[in-house]
Amino acid sequence: MRDTCREPWNVTLGHGSVGCHGCTKYPFRRLFRSHIDPSRNKFHTHNGRASPRGFLGAAIVATTSPKEMLMLADVDRAVAALLESERLGGQAAKVAFDAPKKEWAAARTAPTLNLFLADIREDLTRRTTTLIEEVGENGIVESRRQPFRFYNLTYALTAWASRPEDDHQLLGLALRALVQYDYIPEQFCAGELTALLEQGHNLHLRVGGKIFSDRFATELWSAMGTDYHPFLSVVVSLPVAAGVPEPAGPPQTVPPQVVVSSTDDPIRDVVRGRDPEAPEAGIRTRRRDQN
Incomplete structure (x- = not known):
């Protein structure tokens, strides 16, 4: 097989694997076109993804849609x-x-x-x-x-x-x-x-x-x-x-709640946030622990 690359135009840019014989022979070609690697008969699409052996080792060129x-x-x-x-x-x-x-x-x-x-x-x-x-x-x-x-x-x-x-x-x-x-x-x-x-x-x-x-x-x-x-x-x-x-996750249906308490005090503070069904200000209450 000849050491050349068939070059169909593509709308994407970048890539250029040094493992491709065509890229090795024509290094600047890989910056502009997609092509066939003649050594592997594989299509090198310039899709902006870098391979471990890509251009300069890890070059990533953004895809142009x-x-x-x-x-x-x-x-x-x-x-x-x-x-x-x-x-x-x-x-x-x-x-x-x-x-x-x-x-x-x-x-x-x-x-x-x-x-x-x-x-x-x-x-x-x-x-x-x-x-x-x-x-x-x-x-x-x-x-x-x-x-x-x-x-x-x-x-x-x-x-x-x-x-x-x-x-x-x-x-x-x-x-x-x-x-x-x-x-x-x-x-x-x-x-x-x-x-x-x-x-x-x-x-x-x-x-x-x-x-x-x-x-x-x-x-x-x-x-x-x-x-x-x-x-x-x-x-x-x-x-x-x-x-x-x-x-996004499912919509919130109950108000958020924060409980503040002490191990030696049966009274605890409960702070509730805005109710999704009735969005008024948060409510702060005090109640005796039932435990």
Whole structure:
């Protein structure tokens, strides 16, 4: 059997076992595709699960589900719709999401705003531990789940036209459109984003901040192989549902009760909590021990 890998596309990422001959021969391939291990004729699905001999020994790459991928595409479309609301010379600006490489720059035929997704990472300052209760139609808590986590989607926004002054004008229009809002307006949101808005979430928007380091711009254009272009950082905070719902226990039917007593005193204190059937304040009583 040839020492190559058949590579059907898959929606998941990660894995890459060093025990696979194809992965050994093509180490970077395992980061992007699922494939057949020719030495064992087994399908290596990139499902984000690390094996003892996985990439770097114990690399775990989070699975990207089709729904999560759809949410990212919805964010792309929402930001593009916001940018296209500004007009240059009476025409809506064209928005592209391609990597701004030399080949792409040479092939474009109209003034274009390039919205390059440069990074996705969790905003740990917004992580909480309070569980979310999911209530049924009868008002009883049926399940609990982890709170939403928030991921910052960082775009590098550049303008591409025939002359530098046109670049600056187009980028200025984009800046004017973006700074009008602290979050992406509802009229630009569709798909999965609509459900997030209905749950009370907003897609917070930050424009013009520093991207990671002062060297990022130099490294970006060096990697793309194109001439330097000024860019705006556009950061969108995306809420993502975390964990899976855990079924709640049966509803409480009797009030909780705490008994405080002493070994040498027949009197004991009984403190009852709220009655689920009649939720008034707790009741404190004193009664003589019958024993």
